[in-house]
Amino acid sequence: MSPILPSLWYFLAGIGIAILINALAEDLPRRIRPRLPHCPHCDQPYAPARWLALTRRGVPCSQCGQPPPRRPIIVEAVTPLLFAALPWLVPHPVTRLFTALYCAVLILIIVIDLEHFLxxxxxxxxxxxxxLLASxxxxxxNWRLALAGAGSGFLxxxxxxxxxxxxxxxxxLGFGDVTLSLMLGAMLGFDRIFFALLLGILLGGVSSLVFIGLRRRVHFHIPYGPYLAVAGILMLIWGRQVFLWYTS
Structure with missing residues (x-):
C-alpha cells in the first residue's frame, strides 16, 4: 500500500495534535487544569475558528491586545510535517501509531522545558x-526490553x-531529566536507550560549546531535556537501524 494516503491522514492528525500540544504547554506548567486554546496573556478563550495559531498570526488578542506568541506556529509547522513523514519512515501501522504518540509527548516536553525549564x-x-503496557x-x-530500558535509563x-x-x-541537573530518561527507556527498550542517551548528551555538549562561543560567557542554564527528547525522536524512527548497524 502506498504511504501517500496514510501520510495525508497523519498530517491532518498532526495539526490537531499540535493544537493540543500548544494548549497543554500553556496550562500544565502553571499546574492548572488543561483548557481549550486561549490567550497566554489574559486566558481569554479563542473561538474555535481561531484555535489554529496560523489564523491568529499578527492578530492581537481582542481582550488584552497582546500579540500572539510565535511558538504555537512553530509547533503547528513541525508536528504535522513530522507526522506526515512517519508512514514513509515507520512501515508497521502499530509501531507507527505509538511512534506518533511518543513524538507528540516529546514535542510537548521540549516546548515546556525550553520555556519553563521544567x-x-x-x-x-x-x-x-x-x-510499558504498549510494549x-x-x-x-516486549515488556522485558521496555522494563530493562526504563530501569537502565533511570539508573x-x-x-x-x-x-x-x-x-x-x-x-x-533536574530530576525531571531522570524521569525523562526513565520514559525514554520504556519507549525505546534496552537495545536503543543507550544510543538515545549518548546522542542527547552529545547534542547538549555540542550546543553548550556553541552557545558559550557565541555569548562569551558560561554562566547560563541550558536544559538537557530538549536534547534528550530530540534524541528520543530520532531513535524512535531510526533506532532499530542504528542498533542493527552497531551489532552487525
Missing amino acids: VLHIVTLPTTLLA TIIPDQ LFFLFYWVGQLLFGAGA
Whole structure:
C-alpha cells in the first residue's frame, strides 16, 4: 500500500495534535487544569475558528491586545510535517501509531522545558506506564526490553543527577531529566536507550560549546531535556537501524 494516503491522514492528525500540544504547554506548567486554546496573556478563550495559531498570526488578542506568541506556529509547522513523514519512515501501522504518540509527548516536553525549564512528572510518569503496557503489542518490542530500558535509563541519569548534585549543587541537573530518561527507556527498550542517551548528551555538549562561543560567557542554564527528547525522536524512527548497524 502506498504511504501517500496514510501520510495525508497523519498530517491532518498532526495539526490537531499540535493544537493540543500548544494548549497543554500553556496550562500544565502553571499546574492548572488543561483548557481549550486561549490567550497566554489574559486566558481569554479563542473561538474555535481561531484555535489554529496560523489564523491568529499578527492578530492581537481582542481582550488584552497582546500579540500572539510565535511558538504555537512553530509547533503547528513541525508536528504535522513530522507526522506526515512517519508512514514513509515507520512501515508497521502499530509501531507507527505509538511512534506518533511518543513524538507528540516529546514535542510537548521540549516546548515546556525550553520555556519553563521544567520536565513535568505528570507527563513523563503516565507516559512511562503507557509505554510499558504498549510494549506488549508493538512489534520488535516486549515488556522485558521496555522494563530493562526504563530501569537502565533511570539508573544512568540518576547517577548523573547525584554526581551533579555533589559537584555543582542544586540545579546542575533536574530530576525531571531522570524521569525523562526513565520514559525514554520504556519507549525505546534496552537495545536503543543507550544510543538515545549518548546522542542527547552529545547534542547538549555540542550546543553548550556553541552557545558559550557565541555569548562569551558560561554562566547560563541550558536544559538537557530538549536534547534528550530530540534524541528520543530520532531513535524512535531510526533506532532499530542504528542498533542493527552497531551489532552487525
